[in-house]
Amino acid sequence: MSYTTAAVLGAAAAVLVDVVLLRTRLILRGVWWVTYALVLCFQLISNGILAGRGVVRYDPAAIIGIRVAYAPVEDLLFGFALVLTTLSVWVWLGRRDRAPR
Amino acid sequence: MIQFTYLAVLFGCLAAALWLEPVLKVGVLRRRRRLLFTLGVVAAGFLVWDVAAVAVGHWSYDPRQIIGVWLPGSLPLEEVLFFLVIPTCTILGFEAVRRVLRWPAGDESGNGEER
DSSP states (O other), rough: OOHHHHHHHHHHHHIIIIIIIIIOGGGGGGHHHHHHHHHHHHHHHHEEEEEHHTTTOOOOGGGGOEEEEEEEEEEHHHHHHHHHHHHHHHHHHHHHSSSOO | OOOHHHHHHHHHHHHHHHHHHHOOOOTTTHHHHHHHHHHHHHHHHHHHHHHHHHTTTTTOGGGGGGGOETTTTTTHHHHHHHHHHHHHHHHHHHHHHHHHHHHOOOOTTTTSSOO
């Protein structure tokens, strides 16, 4: 499996976690998209440094070859999956804390 | 100094987000159990992906730009810290956004921990 395929599957899995598994449905909320836009700006900077300076090196055979701010476009999907999963779990736990016992 | 490159990026991310805790009083670090549980689940899942990706060669790390502490799965220490730092910064940003915009996220209630 290429990184491209893994990244697409990872992003899809994160959406499934959010919508189906934990039912937090953040991707339907404005607060998620504003947060994601903000985090994305910082990802382009930090990941741009890591990829641009070669701290992390990617196998050209594993990626499609499109780069955004020095990093493979696949990293955007990886970041999307990481951020969505994080916030879905965080909000899910916040709900559980409030559930009547 | 070049061996601190990756570590410096992580510190930069923390510096960009940690001030939200005292200034906007988002209360993320204060909700320790919820934060630690989230970090544990997310880091565990993504480290599996990371170890697998390194094993099949999707990406690798420049040994000159990391401090040189290697963990099981051929991961540099920085990479494990990445999955603690980035989710923490993400949650800080999320709580700051909802505090400023006052938009719901689905876990609100009248008398929650937000006080």
